[in-house]
Amino acid sequence: MRLQPHEFAALDAQRELFAGCAGRRFFLSGGTGFFGKWLLSSFLHINRAYGLNASLTALSRDPQAFLSSHPWFAGEPSLSFVRGDVRNFPFPAGTFDFVIHAATEASAKLEREKPSEMHSVIVDGTVRMLDFAAQAGAARFMAVSSGAVYGTQPPGMPRLPETYEGSPVTAYGRGKREAERLSVEAGSRHGFATLLPRCFAFVGPYLNLDIHFAIGNFIRDCLQDRPIVIEGDGTPLRSYLYAADLAEWLWTILLRGEPARPYNVGSDQAVSICDLAHRIRECAGTKNDIVVKGHRIEGALPARYVPSVDRASTELGLRPRCALGEAVARTLAWHRFKMT
Numbered sequence: 001m002r003l004q005p006h007e008f009a010a011l012d013a014q015r016e017l018f019a020g021c022a023g024r025r026f027f028l029s030g031g032t033g034f035f036g037k038w039l040l041s042s043f044l045h046i047n048r049a050y051g052l053n054a055s056l057t058a059l060s061r062d063p064q065a066f067l068s069s070h071p072w073f074a075g076e077p078s079l080s081f082v083r084g085d086v087r088n089f090p091f092p093a094g095t096f097d098f099v100i101h102a103a104t105e106a107s108a109k110l111e112r113e114k115p116s117e118m119h120s121v122i123v124d125g126t127v128r129m130l131d132f133a134a135q136a137g138a139a140r141f142m143a144v145s146s147g148a149v150y151g152t153q154p155p156g157m158p159r160l161p162e163t164y165e166g167s168p169v170t171a172y173g174r175g176k177r178e179a180e181r182l183s184v185e186a187g188s189r190h191g192f193a194t195l196l197p198r199c200f201a202f203v204g205p206y207l208n209l210d211i212h213f214a215i216g217n218f219i220r221d222c223l224q225d226r227p228i229v230i231e232g233d234g235t236p237l238r239s240y241l242y243a244a245d246l247a248e249w250l251w252t253i254l255l256r257g258e259p260a261r262p263y264n265v266g267s268d269q270a271v272s273i274c275d276l277a278h279r280i281r282e283c284a285g286t287k288n289d290i291v292v293k294g295h296r297i298e299g300a301l302p303a304r305y306v307p308s309v310d311r312a313s314t315e316l317g318l319r320p321r322c323a324l325g326e327a328v329a330r331t332l333a334w335h336r337f338k339m340t
Contacts, residue, residue, distance in 0.1 A: 031058025204243025
């Protein structure tokens, strides 16, 4: 289902940000995922709103299948697609001013069963994209990274700053850290600016409700009126940024961020998993049960995955615009309309 123009209200006041994009060419990997759909949608919106006459080429394993299931992206003259795997896709001809590498395998199943494949998709895919950016003469390359590069957040640290070195504990996190290093080195070698957004957790239309994201699972359970089952004790703390804010932050970092300087992308407002379940159920107006299977250990500090966003706020003027309750309400409404 197509996103409505009001989702991009924040971008409607950003003419200066996009002033240098007129007639430019963009390339996007991961264009058919959750991030990608928001970037495609917001690109079309700003391209029309500001008369940029820009173009975007997106990489997809199966463009025809994507366009069949998302027909509102078909027939857009400013959009084109390249078929291929991010690790070996054929390079499209010509120069590209901006390259956005958002393709990844954020799959818990792949992490668990084939961590080497997870690492290959991230690292080998990044190498291929960097080779393409160099050949295409890109001025700016954005390697969409993850808060997973920090590893486990110390329970006594309220928010993770970009200055925290940490140590990734998953194949996904290790791959993302290596991808960051490779991207910075390639940018220095080939003369393009490397942008490093480190993304945390998000909610909004297009979010897959059936994979390992708790917020999506809870929304699904309310939509299907079935029990919300929390496998742990419900105390871990998370935070969620609305996807329209995500799109604004990514465009701002791409066009205005300082090269080779990581920026956390997310909300700094923590909520426990148990409280999240109750808030989603309240937003949904349902009465389905909430079952907490685990037992809290008295005196133990809860696990955390919450970023500091002071750098993005201070340097780029970014802030979360949509509160969690409104973000959940919009996501529920979008999925309910889609189900009708």
